[in-house]
Amino acid sequence: MTIEEAIKAMENKQPVYYMxxxxxxxxxxxxxTGDVAIVQRRSLNNRFGPVPIEPMFLSLEANxx
Numbered sequence: 001m002t003i004e005e006a007i008k009a010m011e012n013k014q015p016v017y018y019m020x021x022x023x024x025x026x027x028x029x030x031x032x033t034g035d036v037a038i039v040q041r042r043s044l045n046n047r048f049g050p051v052p053i054e055p056m057f058l059s060l061e062a063n064x065x
Contacts, residue, residue, distance in 0.1 A: 003035035006055040
């Protein structure tokens with residue numbers, strides 16, 4: 001997905017998927033060195049806290065590889 005799609009998902013509180021896990025986008029940053037979306041696991045056992053992931057690795061569908 002693009003950074004614009006990640007921003008739209010964040011605004012709409014739409015879940016995104018990374019490696020089969022469901023996340024909420026909580027912050028998006030566009031920069032010259034690469035776009036970053038800060039995401040938070042949607043599960044209760046979120047041991048890692050918010051993590052930055054490049055939007056190109058995110059998907060709106062769980063089965064995206």
